[in-house]
Amino acid sequence: MKKLLLIIVIVLAAAFGYTWYLDHSGDVDQAYVKAHLGKTGVVVVDVRSEEVYNGKAPREGIPGGRISGAINFPLAGLEKAGAAEALTKAGITKDVEVILYCNTGNQSGKFAKALVTKFGFDRAKVKNFKGGVVEWTKNPANPFDAGEQKPQAQ
Numbered sequence: 001m002k003k004l005l006l007i008i009v010i011v012l013a014a015a016f017g018y019t020w021y022l023d024h025s026g027d028v029d030q031a032y033v034k035a036h037l038g039k040t041g042v043v044v045v046d047v048r049s050e051e052v053y054n055g056k057a058p059r060e061g062i063p064g065g066r067i068s069g070a071i072n073f074p075l076a077g078l079e080k081a082g083a084a085e086a087l088t089k090a091g092i093t094k095d096v097e098v099i100l101y102c103n104t105g106n107q108s109g110k111f112a113k114a115l116v117t118k119f120g121f122d123r124a125k126v127k128n129f130k131g132g133v134v135e136w137t138k139n140p141a142n143p144f145d146a147g148e149q150k151p152q153a154q
Helices: 002-024 030-036 075-079 083-090 106-117 132-136
Strands: 042-046 097-101 126-129
Touching: 030 042, 030 097, 030 126, 030 132, 075 083, 075 106, 097 106, 097 132, 106 126
Parallel strands: 042 097, 097 126
Antiparallel strands: none
């Protein structure tokens, strides 16, 4: 009985460790993003909504807009029919390094995990910018495009 319990504990620990690895092994910081921004073979992806990408603040204290040069592919788009084709059309392919970000790194972490587990991307080529826009915009020297916030219809 003790051996069985030990085996169960080891299996659960290994499973949890693998899940943690998938969630955090590709985390990168601001310096990494700066060093790779604009490089050939690197795609920077804002996984927030199109409205936020184009300038609408998601909530107080977090600006709308995007890291200059980033493309937009909202996290919700991964659940739509034809998502694999849409990723390819957007330039998010298995032959490039993909750096993902959101407000703080949580939603982009989910996107990173989905690219690896659901779409078969190489984990070594999928990076999650932990800190996201909140961290990026603390430094006014970082390239950031506030976008065009269009007035809401009344």
